[in-house]
Amino acid sequence: MRVLVTGGAGFIGSHIVEDLLRRGLEVAVLDNFSTGKRENLPAGVRLYPVDLRDREGVFRAFQDFRPTHVSHQAAQASVKVSVEDPVLDFSVNLLGGLHLLEAARAFGVEKVLFASTGGALYGEVPEGQGATEDWPPRPKSPYAASKASFEHYLSAYGQNYGLKWVSLRYGNVYGPRQDPHGEAGVVAIFIGRLLEGKPVTLYARKTPGDEGCVRDYVYVGDVVEAHALALGLEGVYNVGTGEGRTTREVLLAVAQALGKAPEEVEVHPAPPRPGDLERSVLSPLRLMERGWRPRVGFEEGVARTAAWFKGR
Ligand SMILES: NC(=O)c1ccc[n+]([C@@H]2O[C@H](COP(=O)([O-])OP(=O)(O)OC[C@H]3O[C@@H](n4cnc5c(N)ncnc54)[C@H](O)[C@@H]3O)[C@@H](O)[C@H]2O)c1
Structure with missing residues (x-):
C-alpha cells in the first residue's frame, strides 16, 4: 500500500503519517504548510510541498509517487475562517479537493479516506441525542457545507469511476501537536493560555457567561486507530465518543491537568461565535460495530496533551 497523506504536516495528519509508517506502509505527504509545520513530519518522509489549488502540482505529485491510497x-x-471567507473555504476544500479526486482518477488510485466533520455536519443535535450517520447533513457554516459536498463528490466518483472511499466524520479532535494559536482546538488553546498565565475567552452557547457549547471530544490517538481500521472499510463513519462536554468543563479539566485551581484562571465571557453550533454529539456505534473503541478517556487525554505541551 502506498499512501499519500494530504495535510500530513498538520495536527491529525502528522499522527496518521507516523501510524502508517509504524505499520510498514509506504507514505508520502502533500502539504502547503499553511497551518502545518515541518517539525511535525518524521525525518526522511517523502514530501510534496504543494498547494491543493495548484492542479498541475497535485498531478505531478501523483505521477511521481503513484499512490494506491489517498488519506485526505x-x-x-x-x-470561523469559512464564515469570514466562504470563497477561500470553497477553493481549498472543494476545488482543491476535486484536483485531488481528478488526480486519483487519472492515476488509478484504489481508495480515498476523507477527513470529514461530524462536529459541524449534522447541525444542532438535540439534548440527550447523538447524531448517527444516517441523519441528513444540515450544514450551518460554509466549512460544514464544503465537507458535506465533498462527501457527495466522493459518492459520485465511486459511482462513475469506481473509486472506493470512506469518510470519517470526526468529532472535536484534541491531543499533542494541535495548534494552541489556531482558530479551533479549545483544549490546545486553553493549555497554551494557562501555561502562559494568560486569561481565556469562553465563547457562549447562548449568552455570555454561560457554560459554552457542547462538543464530542475525541483523542487523536483514537482517531488514528479509526483511520487505520478505515483502510479496510467503505462508507461513512462517525469518530466520536458519544459524550458531550461544555467548554467550561474542558477548561476545568485543563486547569486540573496543569495543577491550577479553577479560581486562578481568568475567564473572559464572550458572545457565541458565528457559525458555531450549540450542541454537537456523535453516535460512534457504527464504527464500534467494526471493532473500534475510544480508548483514551477525556481526563487522561487532556493530561497527556498538557504533558506534551509542558515538555516542549
Ligand atoms: N481538529 C478537529 O477537531 C477536526 C474535526 C473535524 C474534522 N477535521 C478535519 O481533519 C483534517 C485535519 O485537521 P487538523 O485539525 O489536523 O488541521 P491542521 O490545520 O493542523 O491540518 C491541516 C493541514 O492541511 C494543510 N493544508 C491546508 N490547506 C492546504 C492546501 N490548500 N494545500 C495543501 N495543504 C493544505 C495545512 O498546512 C495542514 O498541514 C481537516 O480536514 C479538518 O477539516 C478536524
Whole structure:
C-alpha cells in the first residue's frame, strides 16, 4: 500500500503519517504548510510541498509517487475562517479537493479516506441525542457545507469511476501537536493560555457567561486507530465518543491537568461565535460495530496533551 497523506504536516495528519509508517506502509505527504509545520513530519518522509489549488502540482505529485491510497486530511479547517471567507473555504476544500479526486482518477488510485466533520455536519443535535450517520447533513457554516459536498463528490466518483472511499466524520479532535494559536482546538488553546498565565475567552452557547457549547471530544490517538481500521472499510463513519462536554468543563479539566485551581484562571465571557453550533454529539456505534473503541478517556487525554505541551 502506498499512501499519500494530504495535510500530513498538520495536527491529525502528522499522527496518521507516523501510524502508517509504524505499520510498514509506504507514505508520502502533500502539504502547503499553511497551518502545518515541518517539525511535525518524521525525518526522511517523502514530501510534496504543494498547494491543493495548484492542479498541475497535485498531478505531478501523483505521477511521481503513484499512490494506491489517498488519506485526505488537508483542508481549510476553521469554521470561523469559512464564515469570514466562504470563497477561500470553497477553493481549498472543494476545488482543491476535486484536483485531488481528478488526480486519483487519472492515476488509478484504489481508495480515498476523507477527513470529514461530524462536529459541524449534522447541525444542532438535540439534548440527550447523538447524531448517527444516517441523519441528513444540515450544514450551518460554509466549512460544514464544503465537507458535506465533498462527501457527495466522493459518492459520485465511486459511482462513475469506481473509486472506493470512506469518510470519517470526526468529532472535536484534541491531543499533542494541535495548534494552541489556531482558530479551533479549545483544549490546545486553553493549555497554551494557562501555561502562559494568560486569561481565556469562553465563547457562549447562548449568552455570555454561560457554560459554552457542547462538543464530542475525541483523542487523536483514537482517531488514528479509526483511520487505520478505515483502510479496510467503505462508507461513512462517525469518530466520536458519544459524550458531550461544555467548554467550561474542558477548561476545568485543563486547569486540573496543569495543577491550577479553577479560581486562578481568568475567564473572559464572550458572545457565541458565528457559525458555531450549540450542541454537537456523535453516535460512534457504527464504527464500534467494526471493532473500534475510544480508548483514551477525556481526563487522561487532556493530561497527556498538557504533558506534551509542558515538555516542549
Ligand atoms: N481538529 C478537529 O477537531 C477536526 C474535526 C473535524 C474534522 N477535521 C478535519 O481533519 C483534517 C485535519 O485537521 P487538523 O485539525 O489536523 O488541521 P491542521 O490545520 O493542523 O491540518 C491541516 C493541514 O492541511 C494543510 N493544508 C491546508 N490547506 C492546504 C492546501 N490548500 N494545500 C495543501 N495543504 C493544505 C495545512 O498546512 C495542514 O498541514 C481537516 O480536514 C479538518 O477539516 C478536524
